[in-house]
Amino acid sequence: MQKQAGLSAGFVQCCADTALWMWRSYWQLHREWQRTVRQAQRAGDERWLCKLMKREPQPPFSNGLRHKIPIWFDDRIGSLEHSEIKLSPRVIRISTLKRGERITVLLNPAKYHLDLLECGEIKSFQIVKRGKKFYVHVKVEREVRDQPVRAVRGVDLGVKRSAATVLLRSDKPLSRGDFSVIRDGEKTHRLNELNEKVAKLQQMKKWGALKRMRNKRRRVAEYYDRLTAKRIADISSECIVAIGHPKGIKYENYRDNGKRKLRRLMTRWAYGRIIRYTIEECAEQGIKVAAPDERWTSITCHRCGSRNTERLTQSVVHCYDCGLTYNADFNGAINIGSSILAGPRSRWAEVDPAPTSDESLEKRDEAGSPRLHAWEWSHELCPDFIDADDEHGA
Numbered sequence: 001m002q003k004q005a006g007l008s009a010g011f012v013q014c015c016a017d018t019a020l021w022m023w024r025s026y027w028q029l030h031r032e033w034q035r036t037v038r039q040a041q042r043a044g045d046e047r048w049l050c051k052l053m054k055r056e057p058q059p060p061f062s063n064g065l066r067h068k069i070p071i072w073f074d075d076r077i078g079s080l081e082h083s084e085i086k087l088s089p090r091v092i093r094i095s096t097l098k099r100g101e102r103i104t105v106l107l108n109p110a111k112y113h114l115d116l117l118e119c120g121e122i123k124s125f126q127i128v129k130r131g132k133k134f135y136v137h138v139k140v141e142r143e144v145r146d147q148p149v150r151a152v153r154g155v156d157l158g159v160k161r162s163a164a165t166v167l168l169r170s171d172k173p174l175s176r177g178d179f180s181v182i183r184d185g186e187k188t189h190r191l192n193e194l195n196e197k198v199a200k201l202q203q204m205k206k207w208g209a210l211k212r213m214r215n216k217r218r219r220v221a222e223y224y225d226r227l228t229a230k231r232i233a234d235i236s237s238e239c240i241v242a243i244g245h246p247k248g249i250k251y252e253n254y255r256d257n258g259k260r261k262l263r264r265l266m267t268r269w270a271y272g273r274i275i276r277y278t279i280e281e282c283a284e285q286g287i288k289v290a291a292p293d294e295r296w297t298s299i300t301c302h303r304c305g306s307r308n309t310e311r312l313t314q315s316v317v318h319c320y321d322c323g324l325t326y327n328a329d330f331n332g333a334i335n336i337g338s339s340i341l342a343g344p345r346s347r348w349a350e351v352d353p354a355p356t357s358d359e360s361l362e363k364r365d366e367a368g369s370p371r372l373h374a375w376e377w378s379h380e381l382c383p384d385f386i387d388a389d390d391e392h393g394a
């Protein structure tokens with residue numbers, strides 16, 4: 001390769017590393033996809049399968065994808081350095097094919113990016129062309145000490161509320177303070193405003209302005225999702241976060257079940273992004289996140305494990321087997337949290353079904369507020385972690 005391309009050994013090695021990185025991420029995506037397909041096959045779910053088949057991850061350079069992949073420069077062939085130039089506090093320097101000669105490229109990073117660069121060790125960078133501009137993506141690695149785990153924070157991403165969370169501890173029954181809700185009323189309000197503007201621009205056929213407004217809407221949604229993720233991380237010190245990944249939920253609502261309004265909410269609801277942001281925000285603080293793939297968390301009764309339940313309203317779930325009436329979001333959060341606590345067989349057995357402590361703790365002021373009851377388990381934590389590395393593009 002060195003001979004054919006006339007490149008130095010360092011360049012060839014960096015190219016090989018970049019190619020490997022690309023293939024590895026493809027293999028990983030593909031493995032995840034296969035797992036979901038098997039799940040759909042087990043469920044005998046034709047429509048889900050059909051959708052999945054269209055989403056098979058493609059290997060690099062297939063399907064007419066002929067874009068060049070920018071290589072990652074590391075210390076073998078390039079460096080990111082401080083500079084004395086006022087307008088450009090940072091520069092990148094790249095080796096050329098001539099010995100001892102390097103190209104210097106001036107950068108103009110924002111304060112935000114400079115701060116990110118300072119918070120860890122710079123591993124490598126990539127030069128990316130988007131439109132007519134060149135960008136530098138930087139990998140910064142920072143070691144974060146893992147926080148000790150003393151509890152599980154179960155998080156259920158809801159449609160109307162941004163997230164319902166519950167703190168599960170092995171040595172304490174649930175109490176009122178363990179429940180919290182992260183609301184996103186402001187997000188909904190802002191997005192509705194922007195949606196109206198988008199609709200107006202569509203009517204007036206102002207395509208340029210429409211595109212800008214759509215971008216703005218995306219950024220606003222991302223901003224609020226980031227806030228939600230930060231809040232989850234803030235309340236989860238010394239926890240494992242188990243966040244619901246309701247893969248089935250969008251799909252289940254395709255059926256014409258008369259829930260038109262709910263479906264409309266659903267399409268705007270990017271739970272995947274909130275989960276990704278949560279993993280990132282938690283990783284920065286050394287908090288582990290698991291996203292158990294639980295299709296039934298929302299309809300399973302957390303007290304007896306029965307799926308013989310019904311949603312009385314969007315926010316209240318009732319169990320026909322044990323008679324529990326419970327806030328649906330918190331019920332989901334408890335199921336999600338407990339799913340990483342113990343094996344499937346013992347999962348429900350540890351819940352104290354006796355209503356005795358129920359009565360004393362219970363304070364129900366409205367339908368749908370959490371009904372509290374004793375909660376015990378004696379199992380070790382056996383979480384299925386998601387690997388969240390500490391790399392951040394700047």
Ligand SMILES: [Zn+2]
Nearest residue numbers: 301304319322
């Ligand atoms: Zn029940």
